[in-house]
Amino acid sequence: MHIVDGALSDSVVIGGAVLAVAGIAYGLKRMDLDRIPQIGMLSATFFIASLIHVPVGPSSLHLILNGLIGLALGWTAFPALFIALLLQAAFFGYGGLIVLGVNTVNIALPAVLMGLLLRQLIVNSPPKRAAILGGIAGAGSIALTAVMVGVSLALSGDAFIPAAKLALLSHIPVLVVEALVTAATVYLLVRVKPDFFSHAER
Amino acid sequence: MPQFLEHSMTSWRGQQVEHKQSIVDQFDPRARVLATVIFALTVVFSKTLWLPFLGLLMAFAFALSASLNFRRTLRRMIAMDMFIVVMVLMLPFTMSGDALFHVFGFAASKQGFIHAIGIALKANAVVLTLLSLVGTLEASTLGHTLARLKVPEKLVHLLLFTVRYLDVISREYKRMRKAMKARAFVPKNNLHTWRSFGYLVGMLLVRSLERSERIFDAMKCRGYCGKLYLFDTMQWQQRDTILLLSMASFAVFAIASGAYVA
Missing domain, CATH: 1.10.287 (Helix Hairpins)
Structure with a gap:
């Protein structure tokens, strides 16, 4: 998921950084100052949730939940995910520093898209249908992220195309688990706190 | 759970509890963040092999002077290398060029091999420097530093x-x-x-x-009106200027020696 420094070509790294800055700036613009406690708290929760290891087959994988983040935070997902990636890079050594832009775009853009497409539908749906839509958001965001990781690698040179295909394949189990977990989360949220999604930032 | 993923189950405590004071902590956080960014830019965009190698040596020096916890750092480096190991192993076989050796009839190219080593060197150099100079800050200090740097x-x-x-x-x-x-x-x-x-x-x-x-x-x-007032005691000293100047001269040296010409 995290691409490391040095792997991508210069133009991909710079392009990613430019897109990330634009996304973060727009996300910040959409965020009121008095919503910072709420959004900070939610992004801390997503950070902790991404440390949960879920057993899948013989191994385990950690959740990303970017579909859910997009549903909950909308455009603010950009700055929130950037901060999460920055903290992970600086304190855990995950990923790298200069590729932070590419990594942010790869994870945050699918999140924002899912939020824009599906949030209103979820707000207006009964719990069962909301859960299915949540599952679609979870699967869709991971699929998009996988494609974007693959494209970032493939754009960096033909030699990376096998690695890009491998990255795509390795996301399939993640996709299934994310879809199921996100569906269950959305189901619970709609039942327990029906205004969760309408409450969140548009 | 494998040991190298162990940090995923530990709680978040910043570095406050575990990090021992070291020479690195005498430098201003702003100088450490800026130095890391200059270093990473210099290393990542280079087109040669010796510059990332030199960078990795520098990163080891930073790690030593930050007196990082050896086992924890090693575990994190290995965790990061797990991400690239597949790609690095595949590159010699997917990049065309002069055949270096054969495995099961597949030719490993010299160019691919060099490229793979370059990626491994760059990734490790940047992450190790990041962990040494920035990762040893408290997470909230990092926030204050970014604020001082006009983020x-x-x-x-x-x-x-x-x-x-x-x-x-x-x-x-x-x-x-x-x-x-x-x-x-x-x-x-x-x-x-x-x-x-x-x-x-x-x-x-x-x-x-x-x-x-x-x-x-x-x-x-308590009167919050959308603004947090950040109090800190950062003081820019001569040694911070020296750190930045030496990092800048590393960058200038790299440019002058043609490390960015493909």
């Missing part, structure tokens, strides 16, 4: 809030996991496990949303 206020506030509540939420999460365990929940490969994790995340979100409302009310009681 937008909202982003800094968001970072500070996130960092402030990571530990709180982490404890909440552990409490809920303990409650699940007390009810005989064992994660397995089945739908029940995935649904339970989904409900766990959902409940965590509900609780943190409600907690954030209480916190916001408490903050308003």
Whole structure:
């Protein structure tokens, strides 16, 4: 998921950084100052949730939940995910520093898209249908992220195309688990706190 | 769970508790962040092999002077290298060029081999420097540093809030996991496990949303009007200028020696 420094070509790294800055700036613009406690708290929760290891087959994988983040935070997902990636890079050594832009775009853009497409539908749906839509958001965001990781690698040179295909394949189990977990989360949220999604930032 | 993923289960405590004071801590946080950025830019965009190698040696020097915990750092470096190991192993076979050796009839090209080594050197050099110079800051100090470096206020506030509540939420999460365990929940490969994790995340979100409302009310009681005042005692000293100047001369040296010409 995290691409490391040095792997991508210069133009991909710079392009990613430019897109990330634009996304973060727009996300910040959409965020009121008095919503910072709420959004900070939610992004801390997503950070902790991404440390949960879920057993899948013989191994385990950690959740990303970017579909859910997009549903909950909308455009603010950009700055929130950037901060999460920055903290992970600086304190855990995950990923790298200069590729932070590419990594942010790869994870945050699918999140924002899912939020824009599906949030209103979820707000207006009964719990069962909301859960299915949540599952679609979870699967869709991971699929998009996988494609974007693959494209970032493939754009960096033909030699990376096998690695890009491998990255795509390795996301399939993640996709299934994310879809199921996100569906269950959305189901619970709609039942327990029906205004969760309408409450969140548009 | 494999040892190199161990950090994923540890709670979030910044570096405050575990990091021993070292020479690195005598430098101003701003100088450390800027030096890391200059270093990373210099190393990552180079087109030669010797510059990332030199960078890796410098990174080792930083790690030594930061007196990083050896085992923890090694575990993190290995965890990062797990991400690239497949790609690095594949590159010699997927990049065309002069054949170096053959494995099962597939030719490994010299160019691909060199490229793969370059990636490994760059990735390790940057991450090790990042962990030594920035990772040894407290997470909230990092926020204050970014604010001093003119990063937008909202982003800094968001970072500070996130960092402030990571530990709180982490404890909440552990409490809920303990409650699940007390009810005989064992994660397995089945739908029940995935649904339970989904409900766990959902409940965590509900609780943190409600907690954030209480916190916001408490903050308003104390006169919060959308601004946090950042107090810190950062003082730029001569050694910080020296650190930055030496990093800048490293960059200039790299440019002058033609490390960016393909």
